[in-house]
Amino acid sequence: MPRPRQPLLDRRRIVDAARAVIDAEGLTALSTRRLAAELGVQGPSLYNHFATKGEILDAVADSVTATVDTSAFGTLDWPAALRHWAHSYRRALAAHPHIVPYLVQGPGRRPAALAMADAVYGGLIRAGWPPARATHIGAALRYFVAGSALGSFARGFSDDPDLYVDHPHLHQAHRLAGHQRSVDEGAFVLGLDALLHGLAAEYDRTVGPARQAAEG
Amino acid sequence: MPRPRQPLLDRRRIVDAARAVIDAEGLTALSTRRLAAELGVQGPSLYNHFATKGEILDAVADSVTATVDTSAFGTLDWPAALRHWAHSYRRALAAHPHIVPYLVQGPGRRPAALAMADAVYGGLIRAGWPPARATHIGAALRYFVAGSALGSFARGFSDDPDLYVDHPHLHQAHRLAGHQRSVDEGAFVLGLDALLHGLAAEYDRTVGPARQAAEG
DNA sequence: GCCCTTAAACTAGCGGTGTAAGTTTTCCGG
């Protein structure tokens, strides 16, 4: 087939199909030939629209990041905004868990990831956090959210009871897989609340007085 | 070459060589042929000792997990033990960052990972945490540690200043890569302290009174 | 209205991957 009258592919269609394959069958299921077949086309044709497979994955990752809501940094105080963002961030990743290992390598050159980093960092700076501290907080929250979305804690445990006979405290571990959602979400909420509680204490200890002094 | 007088391979030698390749050149550099070459042998010979490449990676992952120190759960109170364990855990992962994406899929059937989970969970149970809460705490800490070791936050940002011209708060982001260690460790310590601070507050609110009532 | 560049599909093929199958020889237990 030579050049068609109407293009068969465009970046949007390729990214959507790639995300669908990844969601349905995992990162390793996405090969260029497989993706092309999904689009009714031969493998190398994709290279008319993306230079490498990595660029396709970048685009998929950014399409997920783009659904994260950072608007709270413009309307709420910093702890509430962090909470709102963290929940939205986790929801976005949990909706596409298979891309997370790729996504968490960092923002790189992905526009939506950079925009998100900018919004979070800017929100913390406006709240009075010193720049180094704001960086640390953004990183710590990203650590926690990424870790929580990376792989289900509960699903990491086999449902085979025999595995746990040698471990006195893990007798019930085979039941974790069955309660995946409640375990993972419970752990996330507990950890997020604890983190924010601790950060609020740190704020009161270090930033609050400085602000009062500056304003008074 | 037929069967040699003395075996050329054993699981230990294979795992050590695999870990060395991964540490030096990353997960993707580890192919069966490459690993075999490192051991002076042909690719398929590895399958006399491991059923699949995944089993080799499991063994590498577990050899890393085995270096994590959980002894503090036998000697210190629960917050100090969690802190000690989290630092040891992070050190172990940071020493072999390339295997982390594989490792964080969960303990699966890896003995050292199961032993670690058992020690942490048991320590929290002995401290009086309700079982569901102990599970959540272990998961939350694992989320945070895994996220912090998975990929450097700082290295996730390009050192190309032009990338950040459209993002008003990220003007200094190109300098993150140069301060990788201090940024990543600062974020880890801040987050861990905040997490433990929040958990201690939760303990005082829910477990402490119950214990007093039971003991009084 | 032609012409030239660019675009977008194709086919063929390279070097690499994990691993299955079958061969050869050596070691060890009955």
Add this chain to the structure above:
DNA sequence: CCGGAAAACTTACACCGCTAGTTTAAGGGC
């Protein structure tokens, strides 16, 4: 002492990401 398991080998398959070169169509400049 001899038969089977063990541990190396070679060969081969289907797949991978990607390059090169081909063909035809689209779109802008004269």
